[in-house]
Amino acid sequence: MYYTITCPKCGKMNQNLDLVETDGWYECDACLKKQRVKEPLLRLILPKPAPQWRKAG
Ligand SMILES: [Zn+2]
Numbered sequence: 079m080y081y082t083i084t085c086p087k088c089g090k091m092n093q094n095l096d097l098v099e100t101d102g103w104y105e106c107d108a109c110l111k112k113q114r115v116k117e118p119l120l121r122l123i124l125p126k127p128a129p130q131w132r133k134a135g
Contacts, residue, residue, distance in 0.1 A: 087111050 080094045083104060090108035097104060102115045 081115075083115055085109065085111070086113070 079096070079098055081097050082091060082093045083095055083097075084091050085106040085108065088106065088109045088111075090106055092104060092107050095104045097115055103112060104115065105112045
């Protein structure tokens with residue numbers, strides 16, 4: 079599962095980060111700063127679960 083994070087240092091938007099694999103760590107594309115996304119933020123950017131449709135009948 080991939081996430082998009084805006085770097086708090088330089089404001090660069092880093093896309094397609096696999097934060098689950100790295101336990102929240104990522105390296106910014108622009109300033110190359112390694113940072114860990116805080117857990118509350120990680121929850122905020124979790125995609126909403128897809129609605130489940132019941133089969134008729
Ligand atoms: Zn940065």
